[in-house]
Amino acid sequence: MALRTSYWYDLRYMFHELALRYALGCIGLEFAYLQRPSSGHNCISKVLHDICHDIPPAIRPARAEEHPGHLVLWNLLETCWTSEPNDRLTSRDIFGHLSSAGNAIIEALEDVPVP
DSSP states (O other): OOSSOTTTTSHHHHHHHHHHHHHHHHHHHHHHHOOOTTTTOSSHHHHHHHHHTTOOSSOOOGGGGGSHHHHHHHHHHHHHTOOOGGGOOOHHHHHHHHHHHHHHHHHHHHTSOOO
């Protein structure tokens, strides 16, 4: 699964790439932090507005800077939500970041409060 393709300039492919990458970040947010993406919105039009205007579905908490694992995860999430094609990671890049941070991510997630 590649999140960056050579077809990024073609609108037929651009929407699918954007949706896949954006969804990956949203799933990561919910999985790691038990937080629903765009939880402050009560209708889909507001979510679509944010996507079109490059507004992320969550804001990096201040505590993310306190632990290397949180820092890695938030950098990845924010990269998934960027609209700039050159800033997007491939699935291999994402795997590399997660693999290299391994234990730091696990330690960081152990202190995430469960609702």
